[in-house]
Amino acid sequence: MENEYQILESAIKKAGRRAQVIRQSGLSVTVKGRQDFVSEADVSVENELKEVIHALFPEDGFLGEESGLVLGTDTKKSGVWVIDPIDGTTNYLQGMDYWCISVAYVVNNVIQLGFVYAPDRDEFFFAQRGKGAYLNGAPLTIQEPEKGQAIIGVGRSNRRPLQAYFDLLVVLDTNNVEHRRFGAGALMLAHVASGLVHGYFESHLNSWDALAGLLLIEEAGGRVPNFLENDGLLNGNPVWAASSQLWLDLDHVLN
Template sequence: MQDSYQILETAIRAAGKRAQSFRQSGLSVTTKSRQDFVSQADVAVEAELKEVIRGLFPDDGFLGEESGLVQASNPENNGVWVIDPIDGTTNYVQGMDYWCVSVAYVKHKEIQMGFVYAPDREEFFIAKKGQGAYLNGVQLTIHEPKQGQALLGLGRSNRRPVQEYCDLILMLDKQNIEYRRFGAGALMLAHVSSGLVHGYFESHLNSWDALAGLLLIEEAGGQVTDFLKNDGLLNGNLVWAASPQLWQDLRPLLSS
């Protein structure tokens, strides 16, 4: 079974490199919504990963941003692989380095495994439940920010009112808390686990953007909201994830 996970890791790396080659050769981009774009790279990367996963784990289900849900052969005993082929598509299309491939595995209503690969940055994150979180082979441990130095990552979903996001910014300003919005939730969550930012909040995130990063944070010693409650796998959910004390301190203001 270990060989299967090594094959999957190799496939994720290859898929990220293929996305890079698509961008270098030119992209055909169509608009999905005001916030989202889809390119032939999204579709091709998801299809490539889906083929590998089906070969390795034929009884498991699949949930992809582009292709939707395929149920497991026996949902009670088999899990679901959840994939965002390119998170941060706008950044990717614009030639920025802040985008990633995100893959997670959910079984028995728990996130069992997560991979986040940012090819332009050469960052490969991996976490397995109960086995720690790693960036390029180095184990990660979350530390609390120094007093007055917390830096939050933010996301804004067009599925929620824009005024809600404006109120969030005003609240953080009153709390003297710095924030950044980089446009790729999966990678920002991974960067909580590595300490680049100390927490991440978004009022609604889809499961393919959230699950891998949430496991990374948990396995690195952070605290996260229960994303899978209320059928978060299919419906998405609020995300608040951070170092433990920061999570507790800001939870009443962010997740109420």
């Protein structure tokens, strides 16, 4: 299987470079909703990755942000590849570097693999259940922040009331916790694993935004929710993931 993973890593990096080229040459963009865009790069990357994965793992299914769910040929044995072709599309369109490709592999409701690639930042994250988390080949281990120095990433889901987001900021301020919002949940989760931030909270994430990053955090020694419960694969769920002690310190005020 290691050879297949290497082929997939190469395909993800190639798709990321293609997205960069498409952006440089001009984009066609469709508006899905308020501040919710899909570009030709989203569609191109998703189709490209699905083609490679299908060639490597023909029995498996897919869940893509743009194309939806396609079941595998053997639903009892096969897994599901969950793809967000470009997380942080608005950042990508604006020429910012904070966007990524996210790919996760789920078998029997358990995340087995996670890939997060941020092409503009040259950051390739990989995690395999039971075998650790890595950034550009270097192993990741989450460290606890010093007391009073915690910084957590936050996301704003338009599937939840705006007031809930305001309330979150008040809770964080009351508990002397700094926050950052960069507009790409999958990459912010990966950055919890690498220590750029110490945790991430969002009142609702879709599975294609969450799964790869959650496995990265778990394999780096952090605490994550059981995201896939209550049909989280299709319906999404809230996310609170962090270094272990910080998770315990804030869980009662965030949930």
